Every structure is written in C-alpha cells, then in structure tokens.
Amino acid sequence: MTLLNLVSFVKRGKNRRKVFEALDKPMMPSELMMRIYNKNSNTFFNLVSRALSELKEEKLVEVVNPKDKTGRIYQKTKLGNDVSKKLKELE
Numbered sequence: 001m002t003l004l005n006l007v008s009f010v011k012r013g014k015n016r017r018k019v020f021e022a023l024d025k026p027m028m029p030s031e032l033m034m035r036i037y038n039k040n041s042n043t044f045f046n047l048v049s050r051a052l053s054e055l056k057e058e059k060l061v062e063v064v065n066p067k068d069k070t071g072r073i074y075q076k077t078k079l080g081n082d083v084s085k086k087l088k089e090l091e
Contacts, residue, residue, distance in 0.1 A: 001058065006083045007090065009058060019051040020084070026064055026075040055080070 001009070010020050018036050027035075029048045037044045052074055055061040060080035064073040076084065 003082060003086055006058060006060065006079070007086050010055075010060070010083060010087065013051065013054065015047045016051040016054055019048055020055055020060065020076075020080070021087075023061060023074060023076055023080075026073045028071060028073055032074075 010017050019032055022032055022035050029045060029052060030040075032052075033044045033048045034040065036048070052061060056063070056074075059077055060083055061074050062077050064075055065071070
C-alpha cells in the first residue's frame with residue numbers, strides 16, 4: 001500500500017484512528033482503552049484489540065514483546081510514524 005492508501009485506511013476506521021493517534025509511546029491495550037474511553041470494560045477492550053490487530057496487519061504497529069501472551073506492548077513502526085506525520089499534514 002502507498003502512504004496515502006495507509007492514511008486512508010487509518011481514517012476510515014473510527015476506532016482504528018483513535019487507537020492509532022493515542023499510541024504515542026509503547027503501551028498495552030488496557031492503557032490505550034483507559035486513555036481513549038476512560039472506561040474499563042470488555043466491549044472497549046475488544047474494540048482496541050481489534051483496531052490494534054488491523055493496524056498490525058498493515059505493519060503500522062508492532063508488538064514489542066511478542067512471546068508474552070498477556071501484557072503485550074504495542075508501538076508504532078517506522079511506517080506507522082510516517083503515516084502519522086502524513087495524517088497531521090493533511091489536517
């Protein structure tokens with residue numbers, strides 16, 4: 001995908017965009033959930049987890065500790081940072 005296609009991919013998903021923009025440092029899904037929604041429930045956790053999976057599939061985020069089954073930490077990749085910069089330019 002080109003950079004603009006990835007920007008469009010992030011913008012098309014409301015939750016995907018929230019998660020992507022909130023991920024400004026390495027964080028766990030539960031931390032992202034509290035930062036974005038200020039609530040602790042399975043519904044919001046599932047939204048954040050699904051968004052992270054979609055972003056990971058496009059190589060915009062990566063898992064820092066992939067061997068751990070719980071407490072995984074996500075961060076933006078170099079490509080993710082490029083998309084983030086482009087998003088800010090276009091706004």
